[in-house]
Structure formats: structure tokens, C-alpha cells
Amino acid sequence: MSQLLDVIVAEDNIVQSAYLARLIENLGYRALTVEDGKAALDLVQDSGAQILISDYQMPYLNGVELTQAIRDLDLDHYVHVILITGMDEDEIRSNALAAGADDFLPKGHNPTALKARLRAATRLVQHSKQLAEQHRILKEANDRINDDLNAAANAQRQLLPDIHTEVLGTQIASAFVPSAVVSGDMFGCFPLTDTLIGFYAVDVSGHGIHASLLSVAIGHLITPDFFARVVLKGQEQPAPANLARDLNARFSRSENDDYFTMFCGVLNSQTGRLDFCQAAYPSPVYIGPHGNAQTVGDGGFPIGMFPDLTYENDHMTFDKGGLLVLCSDAAHEAENTQNQAFGSERLEKVIKTSHRIETDGIPEKIVEALSVWRDRIPLEDDLTVVAFRRT
């Protein structure tokens, strides 16, 4: 022990107090004496001492009241309380234990008994100090990790388009709800030419930090130039399947089980022709200008799971006034408290009834419907909702 431990002695009898203090100092501690319960309570707070030996009978606060008052302080360090009582004072002892006393010392100040009590107290105080130090180190590390995570989440958010935007006359509104601080989802949309809008939505399997690293890597890779080169170059019609094939060639090389799903497309803002490729991403819902709903696409392989898979181009007509809504599978798989999934049908219904509201309000409406379904319990997977309206 490099430093003497402080022991507060609360005893109103000066002779007894001085005797006890000498015994304590002889055992290698520093004794701090006070003559009443209130002064003892003040000293516990001011000195930071972690061992208290207190008489039962004292002015202002008796030993049990003092013990209770110390526990009520809820200090960030533990104070080991030893009460001096007669061996036969069962009721006082039981009240003292209920108030939070740790140990008892028989009256008469037997030096051997005192030594044993102080040794036990010292062990506990040292142990609690070690725990507090470990806790401090862990908290520091945790704070640092959280700061890094928040910085990563900001960096990820900056990769995303504005939540309300307009590209070549098409309104695009999105909601991005990570299940943790960072997300395994990624989304991008941008003009490719004077008339063509390119977009993609990606959902990395799993969630949390691991998935988010891959989603951010994908977000950095798919720049407008990259997208245009892969999808448009040398093609009569845009070929979004080329993007899926290119990404699959890059990401299926690794030995791990990471993969992702994607829906990507190219919308001709003049003609309304939408060329798309579905790579295991849930089918989007299209609501025509007259309110008729249809699901888009009939499936496709995920990306990064197996090499040399084929991806297909498909196309549809996106009429003026029509609405296309993409949701990551977190929406379909959102379960209520009875473990019932929200499912495609309910999702389609919500989208259908949102048809007439402003595009900007649609993602929030879907997020709200899911939140109500889950009784406000946060989703377990990352959610992305993107609504496109052709005007």
C-alpha cells in the first residue's frame, strides 16, 4: 500500500475515540475522528475516506441513521461501514444491515477484532478501486469507439443524396433508418445524361459495423461516372444488369459470406422508360397515375455470393404522375410484438394509400406505419425507403 488509507472514527466519547484512533494508526491507517453523526456524514463526503467505524449512540444521527444517510448519498465510490454494537443488540444489528452496514465491531475495542475487520475492509476497498479503474478504462474505450462510430455515420450520411431532391424533373424522397449508428444500406441517384437518371439501392446482408463498411465501400465505388460507364457505354438501351455483373465480379472473390442485394435502374425522363435490374432486392411497388398497383421485377441473384452469375435487364413504363417506391427488406420483415411480419401485402397497401400525398411525405409515412406496427420498438435491420415520382 503506497498511501495510508483513511478511516473515519465517529464516536462521541472523546476517551474512547482517542483510544480507537491510536489502535487504528498502529495498524497502519490514518484515523480521522468526529464526535457526532452529522459531522461524520460531512467528512465522508469531504474526505473521500472509504472506511467508517461508527458508534451507535451519537448526537444528531445515530449509527444506523448515519449508515442510511451515506447510502442515500449514492457516492461514486463505495464506503465500507462498520458499526460498533453490543453482541446482543440483535434489533439494532438487523436495522443496521437493512440500512446498508457492512460489518460490526463488538464494544470494548478488542485490537484483534479491529485488525480483522480493517483487513477485510481494506481488501474490499482495494477491490472496488480496481473495479472503478477498470470501469474507467472501459468507459474511455467505449467513448472513443462511439465517437468513431458517430464520425463514420456522418461520413456515411454524406454519401447519400439529400432526402428530398429532384433530378431531371423526377421527385425523389428517401428515408434512411440505421438499426445501429451505422447502416448496411446504401442508396444513390444522379443524372447520367441530359435525359437519363441513374439510381441504385443496396442492402448488405447482416447489419452493424461489418455491413456498413461494405455499404460505404460500394457507395464510394458507384460514382455517377462509374455508373454511366458500366451501364451506358456501347449499349443501345441502358443495361443496369452490367452494374450487377461488374459488382459481382469484384465482390464474389472474397472467401467470407458477405453479399448484398441491389435494385438499380435508369429512368428516361423524356419517355418514361425505366430499365432496371433486380439483384435479390425486394420488388419495388409501382403505383400508376390512376392508382393501380403492381410489383416490379421477378427476382434475381444477390451480388457477391457466387462468382459468374447472370443478371437480367428488364424494363417497364413509368408514366407521368406514377410513383415507384423501393423498401429494403427491413420493411417486409419488420415484426410486431406477436412475431408477425409486416409483409409485402401490408406494405403495398400503405404505399397505395400514400399515392396521393406529396412525394416528400411518403417515406416518412411508411416509416411511421412500420413504427406503429412495432409498437415504437426500433427496427432490428437497417431500413431504406425511396419514393420516385415522375412529374
Added chain:
Amino acid sequence: MIHSTVHENEITVIRPGVERLTAVNAKAFKDDVAGLIDAGAGMLVIDFSQTSFLDSSGLGALAGILKKIGHRGELVVCGLNPDVSQMFKICRMDRVFTIYQDEAAALQALSEKA
């Protein structure tokens, strides 16, 4: 967590032993099955009749097992409920995995190959 039984012709039938195969338990599932493959199991049937839901991590684990077994053996699945079946369809996993109605059909088909 998995339950496995070895049938005639050294065909191993595996039940994941969980109602939901998700990010929470997918890695443990994969590690357990990988252990069986390392121990020499080459003809595997994974029976999902007691598993109602697979998320993307569950599917990733299953794909990982298929990659591990590669050309060294055979892996088939059976007992997919309509939801899981639909998920396989949208991901085109019905073209990657051989799927049988139930354990009996899977065992019979694998026995004929053995």
C-alpha cells in the same frame, strides 16, 4: 445448436434447431455444419421444416456451407415453408440449391445418387 442424424448411405440430415435462422445465430449454424463437413460428412440434407424464417444472414450462412462443400459432396435442402420458398425464389436460390418437398423425398433422391 444443430440436430444431425446419419441415415443409410452416410447421408446426414441436419435441422438448424432454431425457429428463426438470423444474424443472431447464422454464424453458429454455419460453424456447426462446417464441423460436420470437416469430420467427413459429404451428403447433407438441411431440413427447414422446423424453421419458419431465414433472414439475409441465414441465407449467407447457407450459401457459405454450399461453397464449403463444393465438389466434395452434395448439399440439398427440404421442408421450406411458403415464406422461405418465396425468399428463395426472389433471390433465385431455387436455381442454386436442389430443393425437395420433405426429408423422405430428399433422402430418396440422394440415395439414388449414392
